[in-house]
Amino acid sequence: MxxxxxxxxxxxxxxxxxxxxxxxxxxxxxxxxxxxxxxxxxxxxxSSPSAGPLEIGQTWAITGLVNAENVAFDAPVTQLVGEPRQAATLAARDETAAFAAGRAGTNVVKYDATGVPTLKFVWVGRTVERRPYVYTCTITDPLSQPYQGTLTLDRGEPTPLRGSCTAQLKR
Incomplete structure (x- = not known):
């Protein structure tokens, strides 16, 4: 039909x-x-913004040994600027100005997963003879805590000093 x-x-x-x-x-x-x-x-x-193992509100306890000196520093994660695979606690411009001024206690926490995942804690320990002592704890295997890495001390000399460091989440 x-x-x-x-x-x-x-x-x-x-x-x-x-x-x-x-x-x-x-x-x-x-x-x-x-x-x-x-x-x-x-x-x-x-939820808090995060980048890799970093999350806003955390505090990391960094300890290490370099040039026969024991080092300890607490690194707060107060903000994250950038992307989840590559972020830091300060913008590049702010970081450059703060470190150039050599203000003791100035610090930045960085995470970069664009290649080998790398976590860095960088801070000014003190200023001696107008030169900041900049410490960098570099973690290239952020899988299980406490993180183990290399501690570098840059005193403005041609060759930075190297040692070891540990990063542990305090919260």
Whole structure:
């Protein structure tokens, strides 16, 4: 049986009412994951921005030995500038100005996962004869804590001094 131009479709009037409702139900169902995530954020609050093992609000205890000197420093993660695979606690401009001034206690924490994942803690320990003593604890295997790495002391001389360091999350 062939339908003519004026014939009605082969389904009933009840089906014509039900089809738009079914379409709306499918669309609402696709929003469920988004609504669930929104409800979870409202309940728990937003998560802290992070980059690799770094998360805003952390404090890391750095200890080491270089040039027969025991070194200890607490490095807070107060902010993260950059991307999750490459971030630091200071912007490059701020870091350059702070280290150039040689202010003791100035520090930056960096994470770079664009190649071999590397975590660096850099700080000015003190200034001697107008030269800052800049310490760098470099971790190239941030898998299990305490992290073990190389401690470098740059006193403005041609060759920096090297030792070892440990980084442990204090919180």
């Amino acid at each position: 062939r339908r003519g131009a004026g014939d009605s479709p082969p389904y009933s009037a009840g089906m014509r009412t039900l089809l738009p409702l079914l379409g709306a139900a499918v669309l609402l169902g696709s929003c469920a994951p988004l609504l669930s995530t929104a409800a979870q954020l409202a309940q728990q609050g937003p």
